[in-house]
Amino acid sequence: MEPVNVKMDELDLRVSIGNLELKNPVMTASGTFGYAREFESYVQLHRLGAVVVKGISLEPRAGNPPPRIFETACGMLNAIGLENVGVDRFISEKMPYLSALGVPVIVNILGDSVEEYRQLAERLAEAPGVAAIEVNISCPNVKKGGVAFGTDPQMAAAVTEAVKQSCQLPVIVKLSPNVTDVTLVAKAVEEAGADAVSLINTLIGMAIDLKSRRPRLANVIGGLSGPAIKPVALRMVYQVAQAVSIPIIGIGGIASAEDAMEFMLAGACAVQVGTASFVNPRACEHVLDGMVTYVREQKLESVRDLIGALRIG
Amino acid sequence: MEPVNVKMDELDLRVSIGNLELKNPVMTASGTFGYAREFESYVQLHRLGAVVVKGISLEPRAGNPPPRIFETACGMLNAIGLENVGVDRFISEKMPYLSALGVPVIVNILGDSVEEYRQLAERLAEAPGVAAIEVNISCPNVKKGGVAFGTDPQMAAAVTEAVKQSCQLPVIVKLSPNVTDVTLVAKAVEEAGADAVSLINTLIGMAIDLKSRRPRLANVIGGLSGPAIKPVALRMVYQVAQAVSIPIIGIGGIASAEDAMEFMLAGACAVQVGTASFVNPRACEHVLDGMVTYVREQKLESVRDLIGALRIG
Amino acid sequence: MSQFQQKVELIQSEVIAAGIVRLTLSAPDIAAAAVPGQFVMVQTAPGLDPLLRRPFSIHQVSSDGFLQILFKVVGRGTERLAQCRAGEHLSLLGPLGNGFALGESAHACLVGGGMGIAPMLFLASHFLRQSQVAVPPRVILGARNSEELVPLMGDFLDLGFEVLAATDDGSFGYHGLVTDVLKTLNLTSQSTVYSCGPRPMMAAIHHLCQNQHVPCQVSVETVMACGMGACLGCAVPLRAGGYAHACSDGPVFDAGELLWSL
Amino acid sequence: MSQFQQKVELIQSEVIAAGIVRLTLSAPDIAAAAVPGQFVMVQTAPGLDPLLRRPFSIHQVSSDGFLQILFKVVGRGTERLAQCRAGEHLSLLGPLGNGFALGESAHACLVGGGMGIAPMLFLASHFLRQSQVAVPPRVILGARNSEELVPLMGDFLDLGFEVLAATDDGSFGYHGLVTDVLKTLNLTSQSTVYSCGPRPMMAAIHHLCQNQHVPCQVSVETVMACGMGACLGCAVPLRAGGYAHACSDGPVFDAGELLWSL
Numbered sequence A, B: 001m002e003p004v005n006v007k008m009d010e011l012d013l014r015v016s017i018g019n020l021e022l023k024n025p026v027m028t029a030s031g032t033f034g035y036a037r038e039f040e041s042y043v044q045l046h047r048l049g050a051v052v053v054k055g056i057s058l059e060p061r062a063g064n065p066p067p068r069i070f071e072t073a074c075g076m077l078n079a080i081g082l083e084n085v086g087v088d089r090f091i092s093e094k095m096p097y098l099s100a101l102g103v104p105v106i107v108n109i110l111g112d113s114v115e116e117y118r119q120l121a122e123r124l125a126e127a128p129g130v131a132a133i134e135v136n137i138s139c140p141n142v143k144k145g146g147v148a149f150g151t152d153p154q155m156a157a158a159v160t161e162a163v164k165q166s167c168q169l170p171v172i173v174k175l176s177p178n179v180t181d182v183t184l185v186a187k188a189v190e191e192a193g194a195d196a197v198s199l200i201n202t203l204i205g206m207a208i209d210l211k212s213r214r215p216r217l218a219n220v221i222g223g224l225s226g227p228a229i230k231p232v233a234l235r236m237v238y239q240v241a242q243a244v245s246i247p248i249i250g251i252g253g254i255a256s257a258e259d260a261m262e263f264m265l266a267g268a269c270a271v272q273v274g275t276a277s278f279v280n281p282r283a284c285e286h287v288l289d290g291m292v293t294y295v296r297e298q299k300l301e302s303v304r305d306l307i308g309a310l311r312i313g
Numbered sequence C, D: 001m002s003q004f005q006q007k008v009e010l011i012q013s014e015v016i017a018a019g020i021v022r023l024t025l026s027a028p029d030i031a032a033a034a035v036p037g038q039f040v041m042v043q044t045a046p047g048l049d050p051l052l053r054r055p056f057s058i059h060q061v062s063s064d065g066f067l068q069i070l071f072k073v074v075g076r077g078t079e080r081l082a083q084c085r086a087g088e089h090l091s092l093l094g095p096l097g098n099g100f101a102l103g104e105s106a107h108a109c110l111v112g113g114g115m116g117i118a119p120m121l122f123l124a125s126h127f128l129r130q131s132q133v134a135v136p137p138r139v140i141l142g143a144r145n146s147e148e149l150v151p152l153m154g155d156f157l158d159l160g161f162e163v164l165a166a167t168d169d170g171s172f173g174y175h176g177l178v179t180d181v182l183k184t185l186n187l188t189s190q191s192t193v194y195s196c197g198p199r200p201m202m203a204a205i206h207h208l209c210q211n212q213h214v215p216c217q218v219s220v221e222t223v224m225a226c227g228m229g230a231c232l233g234c235a236v237p238l239r240a241g242g243y244a245h246a247c248s249d250g251p252v253f254d255a256g257e258l259l260w261s262l
């Protein structure tokens, strides 16, 4: 099955995330596309709007014991435990391949403390080929008893400020959906200097094996992703779009161009495809192809016409 | 297709919610079983552990304009807008049928202010046949700018106290999942005198019609229910079970006995079946039959052996 | 009211026109209890996606226990149903809702547009069986074009009805709307118009009937989750304010009761 | 590495034993690229539920482009697959993972338990094709009972292998574990044991081989979301600490590299 070959030269699919220009709004979601090379047999990688890589920490992390994943209704739980090669090996082993792709590389970072985020940003600012940083604030702040940075506007702002101060790169802050009011966190990180926000990260969930009477994940709880969470993600993108003026990247259950464009109508200027890439490694291209068809059929001047174009009332 | 006829005389399926004794742990979820009569052609209503009826307010409410519902991946969004006949007509028109069923009738109540909740509890305390009150605190508090009672521990406690003070009935407080830390609200209502908590109510979600570029619900946002939300519900029940010592009723995506018993392992002593009743009107009996089979096969002394029996570590 | 939840066997699946499918099911209990205008809720797939049942008008019933539905493939649920093969079993809930009020009216006129034709066949057969009706009802059927309309007319012709046809593109019958055809009939307050179709069509028919003081019943479509009055999802705005529920108060309503401006 | 994402035609579906199904697919590209021990990820249903693909060992390939998988119905995904009929198309991803390391070892011994028998047929055929192998590999197959085992043995017998059989209930062959059968063989450090089956079986084989200094390769099963090294969900604890990934580092591992105490 050859990928659909859509002529897209004449179409304007460009979007910008602050200073960062993307040739189209379709990117991969962190942790669901490895370091891109895993997909080279399936995907024309140069067609992607951007590649967002698996979350990177200062030191390598082994991750959680298995089982780490479990399928749920129209979704999946994961508790990978932030397994990654660490920033040094990432820069030396993964970046050369990534920066040769001709696609903006966005590095997702995670840490246990504000200091770790700061150091990560410093290291990545020196690395050639990094186009932007995406700050995963859904991690526990060990200095604050393990409360996730992303659930507290002040902690979220502190991380954002630290990252902004230590690099010139565009900084995208990735919001957690496990909060009472996502707009408070969004506004806090906007004020702290974030160039954009991306949302949503996974909802916290759990599953139990009746037979063994044990949790399905060794870590007991995990992150819920996939089509199941799309309605929650879309609602939060819409709410955040009313609250901030920085660009928004929509994430959560996107598997088709229709899904992606719904997020754009709600106010996102770009999207990330996550869990769908597991089911269909070509999911990003599938989304892109569908978007091209839509933009052409609807005779839109540019895909940007969709952003925030939801009609209410 | 005749309902499976399981002999269950000798099995101990009883559970208690404070003073309220149930012959089995399977009840209907508010708003998904009408006033029970709608199901009489399909369900042996007397077999239910309890019937929880559609949320009742002081005055009748017409509800939201259509469209009010939309199907999502393994779930559905609803924005019914709390349509109901009002407490007076509920007592005069619906209670006679309900109280003749020989099943505990739990009345779900909702209001715009603490005062409304108080008055509702007073009215229901006088009505014969009401076994317990379930307080829906996911409603907006109009005096506090429309913030939902259930998202603020203090407001949730205030409602709970008011209801407790104005009636002798067991009071179940139904928690909203749209919060950063559900245990804070659970603890607050426990301290305020709640006899039990039930959770979860719906997650807030949204869907968009790409064709018309309009929200799929006239109300723009709505409540997400069904199998899609089960992992979130199970996680919250587990968290609340670690935090409070009052009984917990598990709700969210339950469609089978396995689902129900997972909630019990996580710490629930009873469950409510919601959206599943739309797909299979006999869902409650289906859950009950499966539970009976399990209790017998596993030779459990009582279904209560499952409560909180999750093995961790 | 007898209502059933049953797994019934699919006897035959026919593609009537492009994207239009007729299923014949062996459902004696539901067929025996059904009246014209009622509907069934059908589970379209065994798993959790699509999750909810889909509502379909009862297209026809036979005295030997068969029930037919006629539908257009518009989304995931109807796609699955179109793929079902004879011998498979489908879970049905029904018969649901209130059918057409079948009065003594001597001059019945049945107007079906698009898939709104589906319930009209059952209704037409019903009138045939009613020997006391002197004048056979008139049948007006409309669709986009002849490819869609002609195959749907067959059953009406077989029953001996004369069909007044209208197509949007003029490829068959009258070139235009069913309302224009309806106007040409000699309707009186002794007539009753029974109608099902797209909302704009039913609104136009309602206004025509209102002006001519002709009683008019319409069968409406809304999104539905339960089909039995439990979810309150199928709200239909009423002229008097507030809402009725399409599944339990309808799907057939007196056109004058509804709010049409919406 | 050639990997493909393809919709392939189901040529034949056979029920081999109760609840055990063999699918023959026309998948020339994947079949040509595959080596024994690799697997494919199969989409089991068109909709969103079940959502994820399911991993299956490549049971056999033929030079004319057919690929077989052999599986037991254990849940929703395998139930759907078992219902697929010839002529339908299935989406496959593969060949995935690292297969067995096929050394020069003169004395190969293949041990399959339960559905772990699946990859052993492809491996056995491979040895047949390798003319330089003097001694044909020995094949030990185990299952719960004769109903399950005998149908799975057929293909091995057809290829000319002598099969040493063991059943848990003694209804066929040796009454007991495959490890007991393995013990009776004259294994040396020149032998290689290739094994796939339930974890306790493979752990026992590993310990036996470790004690006798016999190289041992095992194919492990874990939950998988992507099958291609992207999700990191398929962690396998290593003796040296940390984790390998079953899909991209395995599914075949040197038994000594893994942590068996878990």
Ligand SMILES: Cc1cc2nc3c(=O)[nH]c(=O)nc-3n(C[C@H](O)[C@H](O)[C@H](O)COP(=O)(O)OP(=O)(O)OC[C@H]3O[C@@H](n4cnc5c(N)ncnc54)[C@H](O)[C@@H]3O)c2cc1C
Pocket: C039, C050, C054, C055, C056, C057, C058, C069, C070, C071, C072, C073, C074, C075, C076, C077, C078, C079, C115, C118, C119, C220, C221, C222, C223, C224, C251
């Ligand atoms: C009482 C009642 C009786 C009905 N009888 C019939 C009948 O006899 N024959 C028949 O073909 N249909 C009938 N319908 C409509 C039918 O229920 C829907 O077409 C069906 O539910 C669509 O399911 P789906 O999963 O294929 O589409 P979905 O995936 O749910 O929807 C796909 C797309 O189609 C749109 N859509 C939904 N319903 C319709 C519709 N009615 N027409 C056009 N677009 C739609 C949706 O908004 C969405 O964009 C009836 C509806 C009601 C309420």
Ligand SMILES: Cc1cc2nc3c(=O)[nH]c(=O)nc-3n(C[C@H](O)[C@H](O)[C@H](O)COP(=O)(O)OP(=O)(O)OC[C@H]3O[C@@H](n4cnc5c(N)ncnc54)[C@H](O)[C@@H]3O)c2cc1C
Pocket: D039, D050, D054, D055, D056, D057, D058, D069, D070, D071, D072, D073, D074, D075, D076, D077, D078, D079, D115, D118, D119, D220, D221, D222, D223, D224, D251
């Ligand atoms: C590399 C690899 C190769 C495999 N090769 C084969 C093969 O050749 N033949 C084959 O039959 N299977 C094989 N499997 C296992 C197969 O992938 C699973 O049986 C399948 O994914 C189950 O899907 P399901 O949807 O039917 O079950 P699910 O609905 O996902 O699970 C149903 C229940 O079965 C349990 N379960 C899951 N996997 C297994 C299992 N392997 N055995 C028993 N119970 C299980 C689950 O915990 C759950 O309780 C292989 C697995 C891997 C990782």
Ligand SMILES: Cc1cc2nc3c(=O)[nH]c(=O)nc-3n(C[C@H](O)[C@H](O)[C@H](O)COP(=O)(O)O)c2cc1C
Pocket: A029, A030, A031, A032, A054, A055, A056, A078, A080, A082, A108, A136, A174, A200, A201, A202, A223, A224, A225, A226, A227, A229, A251, A252, A253, A254, A272, A273, A274, A275, A276, D231, D232, D233
């Ligand atoms: C297996 C897996 C690993 C993930 N790892 C990360 C990560 O390292 N950093 C991060 O910010 N988000 C991570 N995510 C979250 C996704 O990037 C995304 O926000 C989420 O899955 C929702 O999108 P989806 O529904 O399209 O998958 C991970 C998700 C999955 C499923």
Ligand SMILES: Cc1cc2nc3c(=O)[nH]c(=O)nc-3n(C[C@H](O)[C@H](O)[C@H](O)COP(=O)(O)O)c2cc1C
Pocket: B029, B030, B031, B032, B054, B055, B056, B078, B080, B082, B108, B136, B174, B200, B201, B202, B223, B224, B225, B226, B227, B229, B251, B252, B253, B254, B272, B273, B274, B275, B276, C231, C232, C233
């Ligand atoms: C159509 C609909 C109406 C509902 N109405 C109410 C209500 O009036 N009061 C209330 O507390 N919960 C209401 N709920 C929430 C359910 O009781 C339940 O908490 C939720 O649907 C999650 O359970 P489920 O996934 O099993 O449906 C409603 C849910 C649905 C789908």
Ligand code: FES
Pocket: C223, C224, C225, C226, C227, C228, C229, C230, C231, C232, C233, C234, C245, C246, C247, C248
């Ligand atoms: S569809 Fe549920 S009340 Fe009408």
Ligand code: FES
Pocket: D223, D224, D225, D226, D227, D228, D229, D230, D231, D232, D233, D234, D245, D246, D247, D248
């Ligand atoms: S299954 Fe995804 S990394 Fe192995």
